[in-house]
Amino acid sequence: MLVREVVELLRPCLDGVIVDCTVGTGGHAEALLSASERVRVIGIDWDEEALALARERLRAYGERFLPVQEDFKRLDEILTRLGLETVEGILVDLGVSSLQLETAERGFSFQQEGPLDMRMDRRRAVTAADLVNTLSERELADLIFRYGEEPAARRIARAIVRAREAGPIRTTTELAAIVARAVGGRRRGRLHPATRTFQALRIAVNEELSGLEDFLDTAIARLAPGGRVVIIAFHSLEDRVIKRRLRVHAGYCECAARWLIPHSETESCPRCGAARRLVLLTPRAVRPSDLEVQENPRARSARLRAGERADG
Ligand SMILES: C[S@@+](CC[C@H](N)C(=O)[O-])C[C@H]1O[C@@H](n2cnc3c(N)ncnc32)[C@H](O)[C@@H]1O
Structure with a gap:
């Protein structure tokens, strides 16, 4: 680039x-x-x-x-x-590089099914799944708002916490569907509804x-x-x-x-x-x-x- x-x-x-x-x-x-x-x-x-x-x-x-x-x-x-x-x-x-983004198993893309990982350095301990499944609703909302500049952060955090009551959220597409439902599935311009949430998690996982x-x-x-x-x-x-x-x-x-x-x-x-x-x-x-x-x-x-x- x-x-x-x-x-x-x-x-x-x-x-x-x-x-x-x-x-x-x-x-x-x-x-x-x-x-x-x-x-x-x-x-x-x-x-x-x-x-x-x-x-x-x-x-x-x-x-x-x-x-x-x-x-x-x-x-x-x-x-x-x-x-x-x-x-x-x-x-x-x-x-992230295109290589990372396009490799489904790295978990960066909501368009491909993969584990919720998002670590650029796989030696790091914390994955996106760890954050999604262990942070409190408040912490998730803050993270999504701060690093994703997502106006619907609270709604998304609530939906995540509700969804994980049935069991841990494990995959990218699972999370993308939860976020899309929480914000009503609307695309904002060119952005997929999960774009900002995924960006926020990636920034947090990699402490960018x-x-x-x-x-x-x-x-x-x-x-x-x-x-x-x-x-x-x-x-x-x-x-x-x-x-x-x-x-x-x-x-x-x-x-x-x-x-x-x-x-x-x-x-x-x-x-x-x-x-x-x-x-x-x-x-x-x-x-x-x-x-x-x-x-x-x-x-x-x-x-x-x-x-x-x-x-x-
Ligand atoms: C946008 S890509 C770089 C593409 C590269 N300029 C090229 O021409 O192929 C960003 C790269 O930076 C690496 N990266 C991001 N943060 C890093 C960090 N804190 N330390 C080392 N590498 C990092 C990622 O793993 C990724 O491979």
């Missing part, structure tokens, strides 16, 4: 090391590796199956590609382990929002002068966090009214830490072209933001 845009934004980094924090099956990594014979790519993913496919796909690039099975939020440790102080580029393409700010702080601190960070978000909750954090690193004070006061190069705000470490390369989020959305409708929600490390 947004492959051409990613390669263009990372072009100045192609002489060094780029960390692809969400390598998936290696689409972006392949585009970067084929754009320059000098670039080296560290490809992180916590999904063993995705990483195996990336490894296979990128075999021809030999030691220029290094796969790492890990949570990218541990970037600091990963780079320290590899003996790298800084890197030239960092790419993050958040969310927690630690994102700290991760961005680490990523920016680990960029070499002139290094670049490129982030693609898939839902507005993530994009909001990214937009705000990049702005803080670009010197826009979080505690100043309306974020309008950029600090000077050397100053940092004593309250929120804003400082000019980063030059924003995308004043507005970059969105996929109409053609890309036509070819891949999932791309319609993608938002790309990027920055360049300012100090030298």
Whole structure:
């Protein structure tokens, strides 16, 4: 997704090391590796199956590609382990991969019957079924409202709790049917009635929002002068966090009214830490072209933001 845009934004980094924090099956990594014979790519993913496919796909690039099975939020440790102080580029393409979404047994899709799993990293302990069958009605409603921005969260939580009285809810299609009945089966525009509930559960199972700010702080601190960070978000909750954090690193004070006061190069705000470490390369989020959305409708929600490390 947004492959051409990613390669263009990372072009100045192609002489060094780029960390692809969400390598998936290696689409972006392949585009970067084929754009320059000098670039080296560290490809992180916590999904063993995705990483195996990336490894296979990128075999021809030999030691220029290094796969790492890990949570990218541990970037600091990963780079320290590899003996790298800084890197030239960092790419993050958040969310689930098409591979994960299309594999019924991973339980991400309400359109295919599968176990209610949704773990991107199968070593994690808690599945979507665990949440659906053990949280209280109130906790479920809060989760669905907060991570799914679902206006009918309370109704859905009530329906889930009622349905599980007859026995645990085990499959994706079972849950999708319960949600559809709870909201009256209406599609809202293009959205299936279960879309937001599934998004909420996926975010909770994979703790997608927690630690994102700290991760961005680490990523920016680990960029070499002139290094670049490129982030693609898939839902507005993530994009909001990214937009705000990049702005803080670009010197826009979080505690100043309306974020309008950029600090000077050397100053940092004593309250929120804003400082000019980063030059924003995308004043507005970059969105996929109409053609890309036509070819891949999932791309319609993608938002790309990027920055360049300012100090030298
Ligand atoms: C949208 S896909 C990336 C697709 C990839 N850019 C490509 O071109 O094929 C997101 C990937 O990030 C991985 N992922 C999500 N959160 C992660 C995390 N915290 N740590 C490591 N990998 C993560 C998922 O397992 C998934 O494979």
